[in-house]
Amino acid sequence: MRTQVAIIGAGPAGLFLSHLLHLQGIESTVIEIRSRADIEATIRAGVLEQGTMDLLTETGVGERMRAEGALHHGFELAFGGRRHRIDLQGLTGKSITVYPQHEVIKDLVAARLAAGGDLRFEVSNVAVDRIDSSNPIVRFDHQGASHQIEADFVVGCDGFHGVSRPAIPASLREDYQRIYPFGWFGILVESAPSSDELIYAQHDRGFALISTRTPTVQRLYFQCDPTDHVDNWSDDRIWNELHTRVENTDGWRLNEGKIFQKGIIGMRSFVSAPMRCGRLFLAGDAAHIVPPTGAKGMNLAISDVNILSKALGQFYRQGSEQGLDTYSDEALKRVWRAEYFSWYMTSMLHTFADATPFERQMQRAQLDNVVNSRALATALAENYVGAF
Numbered sequence: 001m002r003t004q005v006a007i008i009g010a011g012p013a014g015l016f017l018s019h020l021l022h023l024q025g026i027e028s029t030v031i032e033i034r035s036r037a038d039i040e041a042t043i044r045a046g047v048l049e050q051g052t053m054d055l056l057t058e059t060g061v062g063e064r065m066r067a068e069g070a071l072h073h074g075f076e077l078a079f080g081g082r083r084h085r086i087d088l089q090g091l092t093g094k095s096i097t098v099y100p101q102h103e104v105i106k107d108l109v110a111a112r113l114a115a116g117g118d119l120r121f122e123v124s125n126v127a128v129d130r131i132d133s134s135n136p137i138v139r140f141d142h143q144g145a146s147h148q149i150e151a152d153f154v155v156g157c158d159g160f161h162g163v164s165r166p167a168i169p170a171s172l173r174e175d176y177q178r179i180y181p182f183g184w185f186g187i188l189v190e191s192a193p194s195s196d197e198l199i200y201a202q203h204d205r206g207f208a209l210i211s212t213r214t215p216t217v218q219r220l221y222f223q224c225d226p227t228d229h230v231d232n233w234s235d236d237r238i239w240n241e242l243h244t245r246v247e248n249t250d251g252w253r254l255n256e257g258k259i260f261q262k263g264i265i266g267m268r269s270f271v272s273a274p275m276r277c278g279r280l281f282l283a284g285d286a287a288h289i290v291p292p293t294g295a296k297g298m299n300l301a302i303s304d305v306n307i308l309s310k311a312l313g314q315f316y317r318q319g320s321e322q323g324l325d326t327y328s329d330e331a332l333k334r335v336w337r338a339e340y341f342s343w344y345m346t347s348m349l350h351t352f353a354d355a356t357p358f359e360r361q362m363q364r365a366q367l368d369n370v371v372n373s374r375a376l377a378t379a380l381a382e383n384y385v386g387a388f
């Protein structure tokens, strides 16, 4: 089979790229190893920057997000028993929307299928070849048969563990990485939100995040040992830990409810550069990972493919490769800023087991500075809403 752009992976990056290409009259085929039901049910990101919200709306896939997402004009930093509001709207004129990633996925899959898009779920044995030629190929198995797509370009949107990045010879890329000595224990809880806005809490026992997914589901996280196991954590132990970490003196209380999902994720910062080799381009988590503290992962995936779709449009309309040649540099500029912000938030809010008493005091002083300085709070808010 033949298409103009072969896309590996139906996450936010792959699906939105396919949608953006379709709007420009460019054909694509998306292949995905998981089932449609699985990708539409996997709970991950939830914070959409203003720019991401605007892009989804402008390109006709933001209707449900606008109707069902929760617009947040600020968030809170909690430490030392007190909560301090970061007024995103007041400091930057912009906001964020809390709308779960799997709902974005559902909207994008529905839009692609309604437009007759070629999406293939539950493929296996995916391999990329001939990336240094003008007709790269992607091989895969689907429904008991082997297939091959010939394309003008291949875009690897297959996340951190996909096959695309390893298809670029190690000698032609530089990988930058930091693995953090902690993870996040995440739970989904049936209950009304504890707070109208997200709460990022720093405590000597470790970080905690109070967030919501829908008016009846809370998403709560707390810092944990990345090698720990969910079976070690009874519901009572989880609630005790969360209450301790978000304890405060202003009477605010965390709502409890039925915990219906538990999981542990590791934390890493990672960038592979450049995000292109010949006719193979990388986008989203395939090229970079941020710790989730800055809420940037999905937003970066959307921003990468926005840049790439314009470059591909320029190629097909004008025959110009200029945008394709600058894609990696342009995308990486934003990626590195988001890497910095995610590292900064992670370092400021988590407890490092090997920190000296002096370093712990510095961490607390840093938080005090942020909530007492309009300039520092503005810088944090600008990064959080993606106002750059």
Ligand SMILES: Cc1cc2nc3c(=O)[nH]c(=O)nc-3n(C[C@H](O)[C@H](O)[C@H](O)COP(=O)(O)OP(=O)(O)OC[C@H]3O[C@@H](n4cnc5c(N)ncnc54)[C@H](O)[C@@H]3O)c2cc1C
Pocket (backbone or CB within 6 Å): 008, 009, 010, 011, 012, 013, 014, 031, 032, 033, 034, 039, 043, 044, 045, 046, 047, 048, 101, 126, 157, 158, 159, 160, 161, 162, 163, 186, 265, 283, 284, 285, 286, 292, 294, 295, 296, 297, 298, 299, 300, 301
């Ligand atoms: C717990 C958690 C919380 C997060 N919170 C936030 C947040 O608040 N805000 C935010 O912006 N980001 C957040 N993120 C990050 C965000 O979820 C990711 O950055 C985002 O999913 C990246 O999108 P992607 O399309 O690049 O990759 P993915 O979403 O990983 O999609 C890749 C797809 O490729 C498929 N695939 C893999 N290998 C192959 C193959 N060989 N062939 C075909 N298909 C393949 C996978 O099945 C997957 O569907 C969070 C992540 C986690 C884990």
